[in-house]
Amino acid sequence: MKKLPIGISDFKKLREENYYFVDKSLFIKEIIDEDAEVILLPRPRRFGKTLNISMLRYFFEKNKQDNSNLFTGLKIEEQKEYLEHQGNYPLIMLTFKDIKENNWPRTYTKLKQVIAREYKRHKYLLESDVLDKYDKKQFQDIISLQAELPFYEDALRSLSEHLANYHKEKVMILIDEYDQPIQRGYLAGYYKQVMNFMRNLLSGGLKDNLHLKKGVLTGILRVAKESIFSGLNNLLVSTLLDKVYDSYFGLLEEEVEEIFNYYNLAYQVDQVKEWYNGYSFGEKIVYNPWSIVNCIYQEGEFRPYWANTSGNQLIRRLITEAGSEVKKDLELLLQGTDIQKEIDDNIVFSDLERKNTTIWSFLLLSGYLKASNQERDLGHLYCQLEIPNLEVEYIYRSIILDWFKENLNNEELEWMLKSLTEGDVETFSKIFKKIVKSSFSYFDLGRGNSENFYHAFVLGLVVNLRGEYQVKSNRESGYGRYDVMLIPSSKDKLGIIMEFKKVDQDESLERGVREALEQIADRDYRDILEELGINDILELGIAFCGKEVMVKSN
Structure with missing residues (x-):
């Protein structure tokens, strides 16, 4: 029986050491047939990008070792006219997937090391007459990490020129996870420096390079384009929203069923779909390969494997720091309602915390949402968005729970929820006041961001009371009033209506609470619960002004 390829992304190792391989080799044919000179293929993490880049390398690279045996029995072997490209091109391959440093100096050192390793792989050039004395000096300085910054920025262009001159053949350039250093730079505060470096490096190798046969880049x-691919007119971008290449990243349903059968595991189609399916790539519905492989390794145990890999830090930051509108939409998503949003697949990192459009685009393209429907209007793309599966839902819920636990310990959180659902207003009031005070710096309640706190609190209720209560919320924009209704799953449990009222400095909390309770009565909220057969109902009026809070019940 073949070994499971957990974390194996080297194509040669996978093929030679008896690992299970899902044949995606026709990806090679698509790359050869592609008219564009440079192809960018963004996909979510752990969806097979590095393995595909590695497969391209072993197919195209011209070297002393014959790697044709690696493709024996694969679909590409049947495409005889494409085999003339096998082992025919000098090739540069860089991977930036492991660059995760917290400052620019360390990142720059890591970038230099990645480039130096690739130069060292081609050090046979130093023994040729293709390089003059000056070129050899710069080549050796790059390998020894002694070259100055401009020479590393020019490294792709320079190495491709030397390789083309030596082999008398144009060069293939493969770059894996090109945006990993950029994302890290955004999170750690060196975005400008890393963007400048990557822009110069990629432009040098891919723009107007007469020695380039084809360039293939992957990332998330x-x-x-104006940020990093400025002036690169030969670039084709195929995202997960496009039909092209939609079969080559992730696993198709028939491929998943075949894997389960091979390892003699009952293919529990409904559970597998519920946990790991739901990603829409072009016209294909695909599964997360990392999770499928780990699920099989654990003998079919369903749990959130993707959630436990690195890469969620930026998502956590965006959700935690997002405004009230984003949190309101997350409430809907977590309760199974889809939302329509405009999507822009050109991500400008500086817009992530300023434009909601960019946040939803980022979540979709990173695999944290799926587009169930797409339509264009006057050139703008609009998508119906939903959470793809239980595994991704787990990530959202974990992020929200972590926020709660930063402000309350586990025991306090349990007591707050218990006191609320059992009608112990005094205990709930004490703990709720603590949340408001500890969250003050998060949401700046004194400066008009009370909606942000309100929706964060409601998200916490949605997550923590899942299965026991349906949480419905509403707000009256501009009036500082927000209401929440907790509808119990069992009619003999307590139904809860909460009305939030933000009061100004010159108003009293007492008056705010009174108005909140009057609002509940005026809107006949009780009738909604009573029509559902729920007769035990708690009405809470909650007024707050900055850090000060008052909670009362009818």
């Missing part, structure tokens, strides 16, 4: 996002 399409960083806006």
Whole structure:
């Protein structure tokens, strides 16, 4: 029986050491047939990008070792006219997937090391007459990490020129996870420096390079063309929204069923779909390969494997720091309602915390949402968005729970929820006041961001009371009033209506609470619960002004 390829992304190792391989080799044919000179293929993490880049390398690279045996029995072997490209091109391959440093100096050192390793792989050039004395000096300085910054920025262009001159053949350039250093730079505060470096490096190798045969890049996002691919007119971008290449990243349903059968595991189609399916790539519905492989390794145990890999830090930051509108939409998503949003697949990182459009685009293209429907209007793309599966839902819920636990310990959180659902207003009031005070710096309640706190609190209720209560919320924009209704799953449990009222400095909390309770009565909220057969109902009026809070019940 073949070994499971957990974390194996080297194509040669996978093929030679008896690992299970899902044949995606016709990806090679698509790359050869592609008219564009440079192809960018953004896909979510752990969806097979590095393995595909590795497969391209072993197919195309011209070297002393014959790697044709690696493709024996694969679909590409049947495409005889494409085999003339096998082992025919000098090739540069860089991977930036492991660059995750917290400052620019360390990142720059890591970038130099990646480039130096690739130069060292081609050090046979130093023994040729293709390089003059000056070129050899710069080549050796790059390998020894002694070259100055401009020479590393020019490294792709320079190495491709030397390789083309030596082999008398144009060069293939493969770059894996090109945007990993950029994302890290955004999170750690050196975005400008890393963007400048990557822009110069990629432009040098891919723009107007007469020695380039074809360039293939993978990453998670399409960083806006004007930001990093400025002037690169030969670039084709195929995101997960496009039909092209939609079969080559992730696993198709028939491929998943075949894997389960091979390892003699009952293919529990409904559970597998519920946990790991739901990603829409072009016209295909695909499964997360990392999760499928780990699920099989654990003998079919369903749990959130993708959630436990690195890469969620930016998502956590965006959700935690997002405004009230984003949190309101997350409430809907977590309760199974889809939302329509405009999507822009050109990501400008500086817009992530300023434009909601960019946040939803980022979540979709990173695999944290799926587009169930797409339509264009006057050139603008609009998508119906939903959470793809239980595994991704787990990530959202974990992020929200973590926020709660930063402000309350586990025992306090349990007591707050218990006191609320059992009608112990005094205990609930004490703990709720603590949340408001500890969250003050998060949401700046004194400066008009009370909606942000309100929706964060409601998200917490949605997550923590899942299965026991349906949480419905509403707000009256501009009036500082927000209401929440907790509808119990069992009619013999307590139904809860909460009306939030933000009061100004010159108003009293007492008056705010009174108005909140009057609002509940005026809107006949009780009738909704009573029509559902729920007669035990708690009405809570909650007024707050900055850090000060008052809670009362009818």
